[in-house]
Amino acid sequence: MSGQYKQIVLNERPARGPITDNTFKLQTGEIKQPGEGEVLVKVEYVSIDPTMRGWLNDVRSYLPPVQIGAVMRATSLGRVVKSNDENFKEGDLVFDTFGWQEYWTGPGKAIQKRVTPEGGRDIDHMGLYGxxxxxxxxxxxxxxxxxxxxxxxxxxxxxxxxxxxxxxxxxxxxxxxxxxxxxxxxxxxxxxxxxxxxxxxxxxxxxxxxxxxxxxxxxxxxxxxxxxxxxxxxxxxxxxxxxxxxxxxxxxxxxxxxxxxxxxxxxxxxxxxxxxxxHADKFKEASxxxxxxVKEGKLKADYHVTYGLDTCVGTLRDMFEGKNFGKTVVGLKEGGEKSRL
Ligand SMILES: NC(=O)c1ccc[n+]([C@@H]2O[C@H](COP(=O)([O-])OP(=O)(O)OC[C@H]3O[C@@H](n4cnc5c(N)ncnc54)[C@H](OP(=O)(O)O)[C@@H]3O)[C@@H](O)[C@H]2O)c1
Structure with a gap:
């Protein structure tokens, strides 16, 4: 697997108020081959969250601010396409903070393997069970x-x-x-x-x-x-x-x-x-x-899905105008889940 891929980086910090056309920049990167203990992941869904607005401010918070020039932080779900880590194989579903980008290369020990139960939906790792x-x-x-x-x-x-x-x-x-x-x-x-x-x-x-x-x-x-x-x-x-x-x-x-x-x-x-x-120690009990x-028919999760990395910024803006129902994600994979399930 080689070639180029798209990523969105922080271009400048917005002043107080909404993000602007200059806040982010779309750029292309060269796919980095995994080294020893590393995996290459093709990202399938990236998250859009209100808290992202706070990550753009240079202030003390529960996470450090995203740095200028860095890929925008986002939790994401993807599949391993190449692995040099014995704990992962091609096709494994993985979740972590891969960011607003189409591919991610990094250490296998930093990411979580996910399994979708039979009859379940991958997208639920981004919402219901995320x-x-x-x-x-x-x-x-x-x-x-x-x-x-x-x-x-x-x-x-x-x-x-x-x-x-x-x-x-x-x-x-x-x-x-x-x-x-x-x-x-x-x-x-x-x-x-x-x-x-x-x-x-x-x-x-x-x-x-x-x-x-x-x-x-x-x-x-x-x-x-x-x-x-x-x-x-x-x-x-x-x-x-x-x-x-x-x-x-x-x-x-x-x-x-x-x-x-x-x-x-x-x-x-x-x-x-x-x-x-x-509260990660409670996640198993919560899930x-x-x-x-869900089994009792008392809970269902709705998703607001847009397609293509290029839609991330607009979709984040739309969230502040209340245009989403349920959990907002950007799909990067052809044939993924649709909105309003
Ligand atoms: N503490 C934590 O660990 C944690 C974790 C996740 C999320 N959160 C917080 O939980 C909240 C919900 O997050 P979410 O991911 O579920 O987002 P979300 O509710 O899916 O999307 C945000 C919604 O907020 C509403 N909204 C926007 N501007 C508003 C305003 N000025 N006044 C009132 N409502 C407004 C909009 O709906 P309407 O059409 O109804 O306006 C919009 O759809 C956020 O504050 C987020 O930061 C906290």
Whole structure:
């Protein structure tokens, strides 16, 4: 295997606000042959995630910023096409942070082998049984301490993490789920997958409707900002806020003020942040739990798939405009999975 391949590198750091046409640069690289202990991987799916916006800022975070000129970091799924590592053979399915590029060469010991069960889908390693599903499970059970009968409110509910969290909570005994998203189409979808109440945060009467909700036991926060502030005002005693993400802030010029934080004290409640990567010891348990729900017909995963490396930047932009349903990936393989399964 030799020849050229495409990769997307960070060209310049965006100022506060959305990425621009100059943020990334598409370039070609020469396929590097694997050395001793190395493998060559042909990438089949690359991930598109809100957190990528944060990786472009030169600030302290849970991972170092992507460097100018470096291939854009992204978790990815691919197949080994050449191996000089005895633990891998041609055709093995592998997962790791291969980045926004068509081929990756590196040490076999740095990557994970994946097996798709019979009747399963490779793409689920990117979503349902990947970091998305793990985030929803860890968020609800490890951080949110989900209990029978809880009223669970989930923002960003039609997205990757949100759709899995919505279905887990809806399947939990006696729980009620209020799911929040940004379009009528998404609300219809959320009702179909089990949400008891749905709210569009773009509606003019959203705040009024939110205040009419019964009080909240668990708030799964994917968006931060004004919706977080509303949720803080609606807590039941001993409520748990799962600080999963704050997409409303990632492109914002300045942060949204939070006025209602004192309710954490008066309602004896907690708000806890987490990074899913720290909970790898729970992934097996989480995967088994999710697989059981799938088997029982209580959980399905939806994917938003675009094709070709050239679509990565546009697809990342679209995510911030809410154009995705479920987990967003870019497919690099002919005949891969389609959107809206
Ligand atoms: N803590 C962790 O370890 C961890 C791991 C994975 C993800 N996350 C976080 O979890 C959140 C969801 O990630 P995801 O991968 O599942 O993304 P996603 O929900 O699939 O996509 C983002 C969605 O956010 C919504 N959105 C965009 N701008 C918004 C705004 N200003 N206000 C409210 N909603 C907005 C859009 O849907 P609408 O059409 O509804 O607006 C969009 O579809 C993100 O904050 C991410 O950073 C955290």
């Amino acid at each position: 970091l998305t599903g793990m985030t929803a499970w860890v968020g609800l059970f490890e951080i949110g301490q989900l209990k029978d009968g809880d009223h669970v409110v989930i923002s960003g509910a039609a997205g990757a993490v949100g759709q899995i969290a919505t279905q887990i909570a809806a399947a939990h005994p006696k729980c009620t789920v209020t799911a929040i998203a940004g379009s009528q189409e998404k609300l219809d979808y959320l009702k179909k997958i089990g949400a008891h109440n749905v709210l569009n945060y773009k509606d003019s009467d959203f705040k009024k409707k939110f205040r009419e909700l019964k009080h909240i036991d668990v708030y799964f926060d994917n968006v931060g900002g004004e919706i977080l502030d509303l949720a803080l005002a609606q807590l039941n005693p001993y409520a748990r806020i799962i600080a999963c993400g704050a997409i409303s802030a990632y492109n914002a010029e300045k942060p949204t003020p939070i006025y209602n934080y004192f309710n954490l004290v008066s309602m004896k409640s907690t708000m806890k942040g987490f990074i899913v990567l720290d 088994e739990y999710l697989a059981k729900l």
